[in-house]
Amino acid sequence: MGKNTSMDTEVMIEVKGLWKGFGGYWVLQGVDFSIREGEIFVVMGRSGVGKSVLLKNLIGLMKPDRGEIYYKGLEISSASPAEWKNIRKEFAVVFQHSALFDSLDVEGNVAFGLRRMTDLSEDEIKARVRECLAMVDLEGIEHLKISELSGGMQKRVAIARAIALNPRVIFYDEPTTGLDPIMSAVITRLVKRMNTEIHSTSFIITHDLKLAFNSATTIAMLHDGKIIEVGTPEKIKASENPIVKKFVEGIPD
Numbered sequence: 001m002g003k004n005t006s007m008d009t010e011v012m013i014e015v016k017g018l019w020k021g022f023g024g025y026w027v028l029q030g031v032d033f034s035i036r037e038g039e040i041f042v043v044m045g046r047s048g049v050g051k052s053v054l055l056k057n058l059i060g061l062m063k064p065d066r067g068e069i070y071y072k073g074l075e076i077s078s079a080s081p082a083e084w085k086n087i088r089k090e091f092a093v094v095f096q097h098s099a100l101f102d103s104l105d106v107e108g109n110v111a112f113g114l115r116r117m118t119d120l121s122e123d124e125i126k127a128r129v130r131e132c133l134a135m136v137d138l139e140g141i142e143h144l145k146i147s148e149l150s151g152g153m154q155k156r157v158a159i160a161r162a163i164a165l166n167p168r169v170i171f172y173d174e175p176t177t178g179l180d181p182i183m184s185a186v187i188t189r190l191v192k193r194m195n196t197e198i199h200s201t202s203f204i205i206t207h208d209l210k211l212a213f214n215s216a217t218t219i220a221m222l223h224d225g226k227i228i229e230v231g232t233p234e235k236i237k238a239s240e241n242p243i244v245k246k247f248v249e250g251i252p253d
């Protein structure tokens, strides 16, 4: 149906001429792209190219030096604290190292946002935690400690925590790094499931080609501070750009 990329869906995120540098060194040099509702938008690129810097600009942890970032038409880097409070309610982030709270058990982690941001009763919170854990195929582990979980389980708990508040956009930083190929495939499947089941939009940064090609509706390749190619996985696979080709085929310089 081409639903995810058709012109009648809403533009969720738009990045225009984004520049970000540190001490005279420009990491991002005019990045442009837009993401429509329901997409799984994957940014790939070599280590150190600026993927995490890009993500941090999108979620408000860094401010652009130049350019604009819009969320549903609102320019977010100049948004007021009150506007940011509303934006944050609609964003969820799955960080590279899961960033779970070791001092809390699984339930405490998944319920964290529910307890802070909603006035649900304890019973409702417990039910929502159960539902979110079921979505990542981890029923009945509410009372395990984070230290008792494998890396793959931690990643799934981090996803369960991310979806608890029904975000409109889920941001993932390297969701499969450090996982074995089977667990990477499980996470890839979950990323897709989250998009369809909670009708969210996803933004993923990764250098995992399997994750990119098996989940994305759109892939953008970041290189030398710019998006040098963007399109469907098929378009990226067939790209004639030598840098994209080398990356996709895993050929070193």
Ligand SMILES: Nc1ncnc2c1ncn2[C@@H]1O[C@H](COP(=O)(O)OP(=O)(O)OP(=O)(O)O)[C@@H](O)[C@H]1O
Pocket (backbone or CB within 6 Å): 022, 027, 045, 046, 047, 048, 049, 050, 051, 052, 053, 054, 207
């Ligand atoms: N807060 C900061 N201060 C100074 N330099 C920074 C800062 N954050 C990132 N950088 C620099 O920006 C560049 C891009 O870093 P970034 O972490 O975005 O890379 P990446 O593409 O995410 O790499 P990886 O795939 O290894 O995670 C690096 O040269 C890094 O040293």
Ligand SMILES: [Mg+2]
Pocket (backbone or CB within 6 Å): 051, 052, 053
């Ligand atoms: Mg990174």
